[in-house]
Amino acid sequence: MLQAKKQFDEHLIEEGFFGQEINHTTYNLARMNMFLHNINYDKFHIELGDTLLNPKLKDNKSFDAIVSNPPYSVKWIGSDDPTLINDERFAPAGILPPKSKADFC
Structure with missing residues (x-):
């Protein structure tokens, strides 16, 4: 900053x-x-x-x-938390990044 x-x-x-x-x-x-x-x-x-x-x-x-x-290579819970797909930051994509691709969050 x-x-x-x-x-x-x-x-x-x-x-x-x-x-x-x-x-x-x-x-x-x-x-x-x-x-x-x-x-x-x-x-x-x-x-x-x-x-x-x-x-x-x-x-x-x-x-x-x-x-x-960005938090590179952090653990990402992805589809283990189904409420994330409704999050306004992720919903437009229609799918959450897989756990193995946390850097795409």
Whole structure:
């Protein structure tokens, strides 16, 4: 996120930074990084949790830029959870990626 900040003018980051991280250590590092780079506490909102199974930032807010580091090769429950096919992120495809292809989520 901080690299993205360098690429955008300050006026594009009026609302701040939003993110979600599954790894507790990385979550804490991200928050500390914000402080170390003089990002005010009220300008970032980072949640702890699994974005694929439990996205925390679902308030229909639009974003000017999205930066991600996909969770490559993580365990994917796929069709073991039949409710996922109704999730708005996966439903348009009509099928869930198989467990062996979690990177396609």
